[in-house]
Amino acid sequence: MTFPYKGYAGYYLDVDLTKGKVHKKEMEKEWARLYLGGSGVAARILWDRTGQKTDPLGPDNVLVVGTGPLNGSMFSPSGRMMFAAKGPLTGVWAESHVGGFLGPEIKYAGFDFVILNGRSEKPVYLYLKDGQAELRDASHLWGRETNVTTEMIREELKNPTAETAVIGPAGENGVLYGAIIVDFYRAAGRAGLGTVLGSKNVKAIVASGSLGIEAYDMEKYLEANEVEMQRVCDPIWTESLGSLRKYGTTDLVAIINEIGRLPTKNHWTGFYEDADDIGPELIAEKYRIAQEACFGCEVGCKYIIRVKEGKYATGPIGGPEYETIMAFGSNCMNNNVESVFHLGKRCDLLGLDTISCGKSISFAMDLWEHGIITAKDTDGLELTWGNAESQIALVEKIARREGFGEILAKGVRKAAEIIGGDAWKYAVHVKGLEASGQDPRAHQSIGLTYATNVRGADHLRSLSSLEELGFPGIVIDRFGKDKADAILDIMSPEHKGELVWDMEDLYALVDSAVICKYGTMWPPVYYFDTFVNVIPPLTGMKEWGDAKFVRKAAERISHLRRAYNHRLGVTRKEENLPHRLLKEPMPTGPSKGGLPDLDIMLDDYYKFRGCDRETGYPFESKLKELELDFVIEELKPKGLTR
């Protein structure tokens, strides 16, 4: 093996599904050196293999399964992995990350990346074990729900510790927001990557391995790792981490409602009067039975619930995250928390993204209220606010693409086009991706995050908690005293371009390492220096010990993903916000009257990003500085650089 770096498995798998062949290849040195892993490497692969003509659900799309050097190497929290492809819901760059145990297991099975090309004639699943890979028949698994699929696979492989990523009926049926479910109740939910797997006739990716991962200098790495861990263990975070361990992400329902940013009534407002009914205290007290954690994680935000009796009784299941509670709860005005559990559970089993699914339903409820659709359109379902039974019926219909479910299965952008009239006003999305659980009318910088996020309206590429929760010391450290006041003012647009630019680059590394946002997004302790400290002793990549090199790598990843979208036609015009979040002032709650000043923030962002203000296109000089010459070669002749 000539791949020189440790911390990686050292191989990737190129799968030709059409021919049913797997090709094991040595990792590319430059992928690691220039893009680290995960999102960075996936961007390079998808840049080379997909483009404008690629049909997201055709055999020509390519799905990348990615890990990074920090996965499974005792860094906390690093039980992560990612998927990327051209997105079926949005038509642009799509990536989705997930925790659990599969990511590290793929590495222990001997692979850093799996690239799925083509389309299998029959349903298959991919089994990775100790350096070998095999496509196995999945005809008997097709149509099954996700938990049963995992159990059947473990049973037939006689391997009870095999880790899985599976799709459910929704992904098979072509619902445009099909999720990939990992380890029973964790989801790479967003942007429809489960549907890309379904279009390729791939039911699951399974891994089991005992090959292990070495460090370049184990002693030094463990030392550096310990220093980073201690940053999270600082007593100032004890209380916050304690709440995360006690409530998981459900705590956000209360915290976010308090600042008036909890999407309610299809994003009409940011304050939900009945938030306590779906809030952390009630869930912890009445339903929570255990705490869980992803691989090697010291945060442990996952929790297990049980509902003992009633219509929605269930045995132990993964409890819903904040986003699920928001999407089916506050945003549909449903304060029956047991029904929200049930909806989350059904989405996990059917393989649906709870955010897009919940938001498609709240969109329909909004149209119902405004008389744009009636019982004639909805197969007789009453889509009144808070109608849990109708929500449940719709989830099943969406997964089967049946009746009105067929329209909602396309997401709000396309559904609004089909329904016509004023429906577009109620479609809360960017680039076709339904907005996640934030609101720029209560938090300026999230508006810029939504607008510039390469995969559409969601928080995970650059959300800043610095002003959301108020961390003055950290803001001064990172941006200087002069800018601190403006940055810390949650409703000031000033310097928010710089803030989001900085976060986006930081998360580019987080998503390439591949680690969790906890520790970086919140508590905001890991920064660029974290990578400077841990990557060289783990991998032996000496250049990563240079802060400038690391920063440049982060910028390179951000720019490559942006360039991928420019090539598909994305410009400043598409880096926008939906009508409701941009033009309708927040009507009620603590952030009443709020509106984002998107243009001011975008101008600032483009300046720091090294992009043209008019178009959002990158400056050639910037791309050159980042060694993205191959991007210039392609974009420049098309007039997509400045």
Place this chain on the structure above:
Amino acid sequence: MKSILVIDINKCTGCRNCELACSTRHTNSFNPKRSRIQILKKEDQNMILPMVCLQCEVPLCEQACPNGAISYNEKGTLYVSSKDCIGCMNCVTACTFGGIEIDPITLKAIKCDLCLGDPACVKACDYGAISMIEAKHTGLDARRRGVDPVYQTLGIERGEVQ
């Protein structure tokens, strides 16, 4: 006094950092399959069960070894001499607790040796679920109480420690 590991599974989140720490200490690599402590899971029943050598008073593994590879180290803890182990798996069959197994790389038996009194897993557990205590009556009872939820899940009555 002999020591044992006590695991409180009410505190265990199943994160398996103990496996990582153990493999790092013993194999200088990140390889949970080579860990001396193993976390078994049955997710749909919310069952998480850490498995590690109980440091038995009457060790069946030692008796089953045909080559005398399992013996006490200077701290009074049973360990496997990989030099003498022939990988016959007699010990694995003999142990009724799943406390000894075969290393998938070396194909020799491995079991917890308490890291010579400074167990890596204890330090690595961020939830404080693992501790090392003396193997007297109270310690043994604590060990039994630690796995109570599993007894409940499986519907087994718990007897008293003798």
